[in-house]
Amino acid sequence: MSATTVKTGNAGRLATIRRLYFYLIAFVSLTTGLLALHNLLTTLFDIWLTATTTAMANDADFVRNSVARDSGLLLVATPIFVIHWAYVQAISRRAGADADEERTSTLRKLFLYAASALTMTLSAVRLYRLVSESVSVLTGDGRIDALIWPAGWLSLVASVLIHLLTLSYFLQQLRLDADLGSELRWAGTLRRIFQTVTGLVGLGILLSGGGAILEQGLRLLLENLSRSAILQSSVGWWRVGVADGSAGLLVGALLWWINWRRWDALIQRNDAEARTALRRFYLYGATILSAACTLAPSALLLYRLLLQLFGVAEPAALPDLAGPLSLAPLGLIAWRWHWQEVNREAMRYGDSPESANVRRLYYYLVAAVGLVLMWLGLVEMLRALLDWLIIGGAAAAVNFRAEQLARGISFVAVGAPVWSIHWQAVQRVARGDDHAAQSERTSGPRRAYLYAVALVGALLILFDLALVLYRVLLWALGDANADVFGAETLDSLVRSGSAAVFWIVHVLAIRTDTRLTE
Incomplete structure (x- = not known):
C-alpha cells in the first residue's frame, strides 16, 4: 500500500468524523432552537394579547421561569447552529473535489433530510392544531374560542410560518447540491x-x-x-x-x-x-x-x-x-x-432486479395475510357449526356461536379473495417455462412463503392432532372423563383439519417448483 493511499484513507476518515460532529451539533441545536422559539412565542402572545391569561392566573415566578428558560435556550442554540452550519456550508460552496465530496456526502444528506423531517413534522402538528381549533370555533364551540383567540391562533400561525420557511430552506439546499434525483450510494x-x-x-x-x-x-x-x-x-x-x-x-x-x-x-x-x-x-x-x-x-x-x-x-x-x-x-x-x-x-x-423482489414480497406477504384470515375464519365457522351439531347448549351459548359464525364469515369473506387472487397471480408466473418463471420459482420471497406456510401447518397438525388422538385413546381405554366430543377436542380437530388442507396445497407447490426447476 502506497503512502498516497494511506494518506487519502486517513483524510477520508477525518472528514467523516468532522462531518459527524458538525452535522450532529447542528441538528441538536436546530431542534432545541425551534422548540424553544415556539414555547417563547406562545408565552409572549399569551401575556401580550389575552386579558385574563393563564400565565397571569398562575404564579408570576412560573412566567418568569418559562420566558427565561426558553429565551436562554434560544440565545444559546441559535449561534451554535449558525456557526456549525456556516462552516459546512462554506466547505460545500467552494470549488474543487473537496466541495463536491461534501455536497454528495451521506452525512450531509442525512442531516438535510432529518432537518426537513423535523421541520415538516413540527409544521404539520401546528397546522393540524390550528385548523382543528379554527374549525371548532367556526362550528360554534365557545370553549375553544376562548382558548385559541387571539393569542393561541397567532402563536400557531407564527410557528407554522417559521417551520415552513425553515423546511423550504433545507429543501432548497438539497436542490443547490446539484445531485437531487441522481445521488450516489446511500444519499439516494x-x-x-x-x-x-x-x-x-x-x-x-x-x-x-x-x-x-x-x-x-x-x-x-x-x-x-x-x-x-x-x-x-x-x-x-x-x-x-x-x-x-x-x-x-x-x-x-x-x-x-x-x-x-x-x-x-x-x-x-x-x-x-x-x-x-x-x-x-x-x-x-x-x-x-x-x-x-x-x-x-x-x-x-x-x-x-x-x-x-x-x-x-x-x-x-x-x-x-x-x-x-x-x-x-x-x-x-x-x-x-x-x-x-x-x-x-x-x-x-x-422492472429492475430489486423492484421485482419488492413486487414478489408484496404478493407473497399479502397472500400470507389473506391465508391467515381465511384459516381463522374457517376455524371459527367450523367450531360454531360443530358446537351446534354435537354439543348443543342453552340459549346463552347460541349468542356466542352466532358471534363466532359472524366473525368467521367476515374473515373468510375478506381473506379468501385476497389469498386466492394473489396466489393465483404468482402461480401463473411460476408455472411457465421461461426465464421469468424460473426466477419466480427460485426467488427468496416465494420460498420463504411456501416453507413458512408448510412449517406452521405441520406444527399445527402435529400438536392439535396429537391432542385429538390423545383424547380418543383415553376414551378407548375406558376413561370416562376423556371428553372426546368436548369443545377443546373439537377446536383441535378443526384447527388441525383446516391446517392440513393448506399444508397439502403448499407442499404440492414446493414439489412442483422442485420438479420444474431441475
Whole structure:
C-alpha cells in the first residue's frame, strides 16, 4: 500500500468524523432552537394579547421561569447552529473535489433530510392544531374560542410560518447540491426513505381525516334511524369529529400531494428512479394501506350486519356502522388509484432486479395475510357449526356461536379473495417455462412463503392432532372423563383439519417448483 493511499484513507476518515460532529451539533441545536422559539412565542402572545391569561392566573415566578428558560435556550442554540452550519456550508460552496465530496456526502444528506423531517413534522402538528381549533370555533364551540383567540391562533400561525420557511430552506439546499434525483450510494436511499415515509404518513392522515368527516354525517343519519338518545343528550357531539377530520384531510392531502409531485418530477428527469426498490415499495405500501382501509372496515361492517341478522345486536347499534361505512369508500378510491399507478409504472419503466423482489414480497406477504384470515375464519365457522351439531347448549351459548359464525364469515369473506387472487397471480408466473418463471420459482420471497406456510401447518397438525388422538385413546381405554366430543377436542380437530388442507396445497407447490426447476 502506497503512502498516497494511506494518506487519502486517513483524510477520508477525518472528514467523516468532522462531518459527524458538525452535522450532529447542528441538528441538536436546530431542534432545541425551534422548540424553544415556539414555547417563547406562545408565552409572549399569551401575556401580550389575552386579558385574563393563564400565565397571569398562575404564579408570576412560573412566567418568569418559562420566558427565561426558553429565551436562554434560544440565545444559546441559535449561534451554535449558525456557526456549525456556516462552516459546512462554506466547505460545500467552494470549488474543487473537496466541495463536491461534501455536497454528495451521506452525512450531509442525512442531516438535510432529518432537518426537513423535523421541520415538516413540527409544521404539520401546528397546522393540524390550528385548523382543528379554527374549525371548532367556526362550528360554534365557545370553549375553544376562548382558548385559541387571539393569542393561541397567532402563536400557531407564527410557528407554522417559521417551520415552513425553515423546511423550504433545507429543501432548497438539497436542490443547490446539484445531485437531487441522481445521488450516489446511500444519499439516494436516504431521500427515498424520506419520500416513502412522508407519502405513506400523508396518505394515512388523509384517509383518516376524510373518513372522520364522512363519519359524522353518517352517524347523524343512523342515529336518527335508530332513534338514539345520543342526539338529545350530547348537543354538538359532531364538532370534534368535523374539526379533527378537516385538519387531517388538509394536512394529509398537503403531505401526500406535494411529496407525490416532487417524486414524480424526479422520475420524469431520470427513468431509473421509477425502477428503484424504494419507489416500488412506496407504491405497494400505499396499495396495502389503502386496501387495509377498505377491507378491514368492510369485514367489520359485515360482522355487525350479520350480528343483527342473527338477532344478537340491537337496532340501537346502527350508529356503530358509521365508521366502517365512511372509511371503506375512501380506501377503495385510494386502492384503485395506487394499483393503477403500480401497473402504469411497471409497464412504462419496467422492472429492475430489486423492484421485482419488492413486487414478489408484496404478493407473497399479502397472500400470507389473506391465508391467515381465511384459516381463522374457517376455524371459527367450523367450531360454531360443530358446537351446534354435537354439543348443543342453552340459549346463552347460541349468542356466542352466532358471534363466532359472524366473525368467521367476515374473515373468510375478506381473506379468501385476497389469498386466492394473489396466489393465483404468482402461480401463473411460476408455472411457465421461461426465464421469468424460473426466477419466480427460485426467488427468496416465494420460498420463504411456501416453507413458512408448510412449517406452521405441520406444527399445527402435529400438536392439535396429537391432542385429538390423545383424547380418543383415553376414551378407548375406558376413561370416562376423556371428553372426546368436548369443545377443546373439537377446536383441535378443526384447527388441525383446516391446517392440513393448506399444508397439502403448499407442499404440492414446493414439489412442483422442485420438479420444474431441475
